[in-house]
Each structure stands twice: as structure tokens, then as C-alpha cells.
Amino acid sequence: MTKTMFVIAAEGLSVPRHDGRGRITAHRAVEVPDNAYYRRRMADGDLIRAEPARSPQDPQE
Numbered sequence: 001m002t003k004t005m006f007v008i009a010a011e012g013l014s015v016p017r018h019d020g021r022g023r024i025t026a027h028r029a030v031e032v033p034d035n036a037y038y039r040r041r042m043a044d045g046d047l048i049r050a051e052p053a054r055s056p057q058d059p060q061e
Contacts, residue, residue, distance in 0.1 A: 003034040007047040015046050029053055 006029040009015045015024045018037040024030055029050035032038050041047040 004031050005034045005038070006031050006050045006052045007038060007042070008050045010046055010048055013046055015041055 007024060008029050009024045009026045011026050013026070016022075017024060017030075017032070018035070024032075024047065029052055031052070038047060042049065
């Protein structure tokens with residue numbers, strides 16, 4: 001099973017997805033593979049680790 005993580009782009013940036021299917025923005029967390037491309041973009045400050053978006057049906061903590 002492939003590990004994944006949720007990320008958003010740093011404010012003002014739009015980061016291309018590694019698979020070429022769109023871009024990552026600061027508006028919504030997206031789930032991506034935990035691989036070297038995304039870890040390197042995080043190290044550069046382009047991406048920020050995020051919490052997954054909660055759906056309205058999720059129980060409150």
C-alpha cells in the first residue's frame with residue numbers, strides 16, 4: 001500500500017501535480033503520494049502539509 005499525505009500550496013503559488021493532472025493551490029487540501037517529488041516541493045516551501053478536508057457528516061472532536 002502506497003503512503004499518502006495531504007498538502008496545499010503555499011499562499012500565492014500554484015504547484016503542478018507530479019502526474020500532470022492539474023495543479024495544487026492554497027484553496028483545498030489534496031491527497032498525493034508520499035514520494036520524493038512532493039517531499040522536495042515541501043522542503044522548498046512550495047507545498048505545506050495539511051489536514052484532510054472534513055465533510056459535514058464527520059463527527060466533531
